[in-house]
Amino acid sequence: MSKGKEKEQVLVRYGTARRERQKFLADMMSSEGKPEVLDGVVVLDASYANFSGIIAASLFAEFGAEVIKIEPPEGDPSRKITPYGANVNDVGIPFLMEARNKRYLTLDVRTEEGRRDFEKLAAKADVLIETFPAGQTDTWGIGYRQLSQTNPGLVYIAITPYGQYTDKAKEFRNLPDSDITSQAASGLAANIGDPETSPEPYNWPFKAGAWLGWYISGLEAALGGAMALVYKEATGEGQMIDVATADAYASLVGYPVLIGYTWEKARPRLGRHDFTLYPYGFWKSKDGIVAIAAPRDHDFRALLKILKLWKIEDDWRFTFDRITDILEQIEKLYGLIEAETIKYTSDELIRKALEYSIKSARSKWRGGGVPIIMKVQKPSDIMKNPHWTIRKTFQEFDDKRLGKFTIPANFIKMSDSPPRVKWISCDIGKDNDYIRKKYLAD
Amino acid sequence: MEDYFSFTKRLFDPSTIKEKPEVFKGIKVLDFSHVIFGPIAARLLAQYGAEVFKIELPFVGDLWRFGVYWGKFWKHSSVCFHFVQYNKHFLSVNLNSPKGKELIYKLAEQADVVVENFAAGTAEAWGVGYSQLSKINPKIIYLSCATYGQYGPLRFFPGWDLLAQAASGAISLTGYPGTDKYYKLPDYLGDYFPGNVGALALVMALYHRKKTGRGQYIDLAQSEALMRILPNFTYFSITNEELERVGNTDPTMAPSGIFKSRDGKFVALAVATEEQFKALSSAMGQKKLVTEYKDGFERLKPENARELYKIAQEWVSKKDSAEIVNLAKEHGFPVAEVMDDFQIANDEWRRERGSVVVFKDDMYREFVLPGPSAMLSKTPGRIKWLARPLGYHNRYVLKTFFGLSEEEIKKLERERVIGYWDDRPGIKPPVYYDMDKDAVFNYQGNGGDKAHE
Numbered sequence: 001m002s003k004g005k006e007k008e009q010v011l012v013r014y015g016t017a018r019r020e021r022q023k024f025l026a027d028m029m030s031s032e033g034k035p036e037v038l039d040g041v042v043v044l045d046a047s048y049a050n051f052s053g054i055i056a057a058s059l060f061a062e063f064g065a066e067v068i069k070i071e072p073p074e075g076d077p078s079r080k081i082t083p084y085g086a087n088v089n090d091v092g093i094p095f096l097m098e099a100r101n102k103r104y105l106t107l108d109v110r111t112e113e114g115r116r117d118f119e120k121l122a123a124k125a126d127v128l129i130e131t132f133p134a135g136q137t138d139t140w141g142i143g144y145r146q147l148s149q150t151n152p153g154l155v156y157i158a159i160t161p162y163g164q165y166t167d168k169a170k171e172f173r174n175l176p177d178s179d180i181t182s183q184a185a186s187g188l189a190a191n192i193g194d195p196e197t198s199p200e201p202y203n204w205p206f207k208a209g210a211w212l213g214w215y216i217s218g219l220e221a222a223l224g225g226a227m228a229l230v231y232k233e234a235t236g237e238g239q240m241i242d243v244a245t246a247d248a249y250a251s252l253v254g255y256p257v258l259i260g261y262t263w264e265k266a267r268p269r270l271g272r273h274d275f276t277l278y279p280y281g282f283w284k285s286k287d288g289i290v291a292i293a294a295p296r297d298h299d300f301r302a303l304l305k306i307l308k309l310w311k312i313e314d315d316w317r318f319t320f321d322r323i324t325d326i327l328e329q330i331e332k333l334y335g336l337i338e339a340e341t342i343k344y345t346s347d348e349l350i351r352k353a354l355e356y357s358i359k360s361a362r363s364k365w366r367g368g369g370v371p372i373i374m375k376v377q378k379p380s381d382i383m384k385n386p387h388w389t390i391r392k393t394f395q396e397f398d399d400k401r402l403g404k405f406t407i408p409a410n411f412i413k414m415s416d417s418p419p420r421v422k423w424i425s426c427d428i429g430k431d432n433d434y435i436r437k438k439y440l441a442d
Numbered sequence: 443m444e445d446y447f448s449f450t451k452r453l454f455d456p457s458t459i460k461e462k463p464e465v466f467k468g469i470k471v472l473d474f475s476h477v478i479f480g481p482i483a484a485r486l487l488a489q490y491g492a493e494v495f496k497i498e499l500p501f502v503g504d505l506w507r508f509g510v511y512w513g514k515f516w517k518h519s520s521v522c523f524h525f526v527q528y529n530k531h532f533l534s535v536n537l538n539s540p541k542g543k544e545l546i547y548k549l550a551e552q553a554d555v556v557v558e559n560f561a562a563g564t565a566e567a568w569g570v571g572y573s574q575l576s577k578i579n580p581k582i583i584y585l586s587c588a589t590y591g592q593y594g595p596l597r598f599f600p601g602w603d604l605l606a607q608a609a610s611g612a613i614s615l616t617g618y619p620g621t622d623k624y625y626k627l628p629d630y631l632g633d634y635f636p637g638n639v640g641a642l643a644l645v646m647a648l649y650h651r652k653k654t655g656r657g658q659y660i661d662l663a664q665s666e667a668l669m670r671i672l673p674n675f676t677y678f679s680i681t682n683e684e685l686e687r688v689g690n691t692d693p694t695m696a697p698s699g700i701f702k703s704r705d706g707k708f709v710a711l712a713v714a715t716e717e718q719f720k721a722l723s724s725a726m727g728q729k730k731l732v733t734e735y736k737d738g739f740e741r742l743k744p745e746n747a748r749e750l751y752k753i754a755q756e757w758v759s760k761k762d763s764a765e766i767v768n769l770a771k772e773h774g775f776p777v778a779e780v781m782d783d784f785q786i787a788n789d790e791w792r793r794e795r796g797s798v799v800v801f802k803d804d805m806y807r808e809f810v811l812p813g814p815s816a817m818l819s820k821t822p823g824r825i826k827w828l829a830r831p832l833g834y835h836n837r838y839v840l841k842t843f844f845g846l847s848e849e850e851i852k853k854l855e856r857e858r859v860i861g862y863w864d865d866r867p868g869i870k871p872p873v874y875y876d877m878d879k880d881a882v883f884n885y886q887g888n889g890g891d892k893a894h895e
Contacts, residue, residue, distance in 0.1 A: 143446070171771070179692060183710065204700060220814065223641055260785070411663075
């Protein structure tokens with residue numbers, strides 16, 4: 001194809017669309033002055049020592065709902081759940097991070113008076129989140145059964161380890177929830193860790209560093225709640241949503257169930273390898289660690305090219321040569337690749353992969369291989385990266401009482417009604433007057 | 443009054459799901475996405491009643507049709523693909539041909555939602571981007587999924603779940619401190635979690651549209667969705683220290699960890715509150731611990747947490763796991779046995795609850811797949827059919843939706859505007875299945891009636 005014709009084609013493909021695309025993307029970069037999805041929706045968060053509920057409430061709050069956090073006078077114990085005890089004014093870091101756009105009301109559901117107020121609030125609420133033992137609110141007379149009588153539109157979200165129905169739920173109703181037990185019960189821990197043959201304790205099931213049990217459960221609760229709100233908007237009817245944190249991981253990714261059923265046994269732990277794709281993992285570079293993904297055959301060939309490993313291509317050519325079911329074999333390939341990656345810095349490797357990909361996208365002889373390499377990054381590096389600055393991924397706060405801190409925010413960009421963080425506040429009972437006047441005056 | 447658990451049993455009874463209403467009935471989704479990240483967002487809508495049209499390239503198909511663990515196909519299909527694609531309509535149209543594009547534009551006219559997860563700008567280049575489709579249908583909700591999002595210097599960087607895990611810092615938390623052991627989050631969690639976030643954005647946008655009548659564009663970066671759940675950044679901004687890999691424990695709870703019991707099982711145990719600490723101390727018969735470690739923050743300090751970890755480890759190693767679970771139930775502190783794949787797939791509780799579903803499919807017969815972890819009492823999600831071979835719904839959709847005649851469809855086939863599978867596993871039907879007798883694939887009706895439901 002001649003140069004001129006090539007240019008013409010590019011113009012046809014990108015021409016007008018590009019300009020318009022720039023326009024609407026620029027329009028998305030700020031949430032200022034845009035409407036909020038859940039404007040006017042009232043959410044009560046009565047979760048206790050359970051971040052699944054707090055996280056679900058945060059998601060509603062980011063989309064604009066009026067979220068009222070209900071705590072006993074001494075505060076929710078979640079305030080003290082924090083890495084290594086790090087805190088600001090007695091508020092732990094996870095609680096601070098999730099204190100988005102929330103109002104705080106002290107109300108003790110353990111007392112008769114508290115329950116009466118709770119009932120009044122629930123009559124005016126759209127969503128209620130609670131994490132008490134299954135059936136506890138029902139015995140108190142403020143469960144879904146009772147509250148839905150006075151407020152048929154109420155969306156009632158209950159979060160517990162084993163749910164609200166079945167015999168097991170009844171038997172385990174007093175078992176409190178935590179993130180690590182959710183990870184263990186839902187099949188996550190069993191699939192992280194070194195292979196059987198490694199020394200103890202490295203071959204044990206292993207906990208993922210982040211709070212995946214709790215964040216998955218919180219997200220699913222919010223997702224279910226949002227769907228229930230859509231249904232409510234159409235019919236006026238509320239419903240009950242039952243979240244079991246012991247299902248979190250298996251229900252999200254599916255693999256434990258799918259493989260447990262079709263393979264009829266449990267997967268062994270594979271350490272740094274993946275079950276389906278290879279190469280798909282981390283390798284050491286001269287100055288750190290890089291993640292490399294080049295699983296498709298043409299990606300793999302491209303990776304061999306840039307690492308100057310073409311001589312081994314014949315032995316590992318096809319996906320089926322690289323299946324991770326024979327560990328010694330795959331460890332050997334791992335070693336061959338690492339011997340090369342260690343010669344370059346992470347940035348050099350990233351650049352090599354990118355340069356190759358750009359060339360290969362334009363050349364039919366290179367078969368479109370796209371080996372992808374990325375540095376494994378630390379939080380302090382990530383926060384400095386201009387990409388995230390431009391996208392406003394991190395939001396800084398300078399609070400009189402809480403000092404300076406940063407939170408990850410703006411994780412969904414929407415052109416018309418984006419979620420946003422308007423304020424962070426954590427003081428116990430801070431909005432007592434406001435809420436009592438607004439909802440409990442009569 | 444009726445016992446609470448018999449009330450909830452009636453309320454959530456899995457055998458009544460079929461009779462309950464669907465929240466997204468009538469919502470149409472145009473799904474250009476592939477692999478996991480985009481498809482799972484569209485599938486979540488399909489699970490709750492939306493009609494999803496999955497568009498694939500004829501004779502090629504979605505890459506994840508071949509995404510099998512250790513090369514194992516199940517009845518010539520990928521089990522993972524079934525999970526990500528059930529309840530969808532499989533339409534195989536060549537977007538490169540003008541006629542194919544015309545079909546897609548017609549579909550877009552009536553669609554409510556569009557999902558894509560190509561590299562940033564690709565959909566636009568192919569003529570199916572937001573700037574083009576929103577002209578055809580201004581009320582459309584358009585979700586673009588990418589590793590780094592649609593704008594910013596890294597936008598053209600390609601990515602998979604793994605790269606998002608690296609770029610977001612999710613990886614830097616998982617592993618043994620002071621060693622070279624890092625683990626990635628398994629099973630493409632870096633796709634599934636952000637994909638569910640995408641579904642949340644779509645549901646919110648649908649809610650917004652119901653109230654205001656306006657559609658919108660959604661830019662979802664999977665790295666950002668992962669960053670949202672990490673405490674590292676806030677921790678760093680306050681303490682000026684990096685939160686390193688934490689080992690097999692939770693630094694926010696002490697004691698906490700995954701321990702080995704006397705009978706060789708693995709048990710996760712954690713203490714999140716003072717109350718639970720008292721419960722554990724009395725279960726261990728060491729009530730004096732409560733006076734030794736008074737304050738929650740105090741207990742979490744690394745030296746104290748290490749000490750408590752040792753005490754808990756020692757205690758668990760001298761008991762059978764069943765004993766520990768019983769003590770936890772009785773006293774009230776969080777404990778769970780580590781469950782592996784096989785146990786989860788066969789767990790009675792999950793089957794009774796409906797978080798593991800035994801499903802009878804017309805084509806693939808019996809299959810077991812996960813249900814949701816959040817059960818909705820009035821509008822529950824459900825599985826209607828599994829993934830289908832490439833182009834399976836071509837005829838059905840072209841007749842019912844576009845009102846095309848058999849001759850017109852044959853012409854499109856000859857011109858290779860629409861297409862089907864070839865002989866590769868992953869895109870073809872199982873060997874035992876007689877395609878000639880399939881009423882949906884050979885759809886004879888002329889619209890109106892829905893053979894599928």
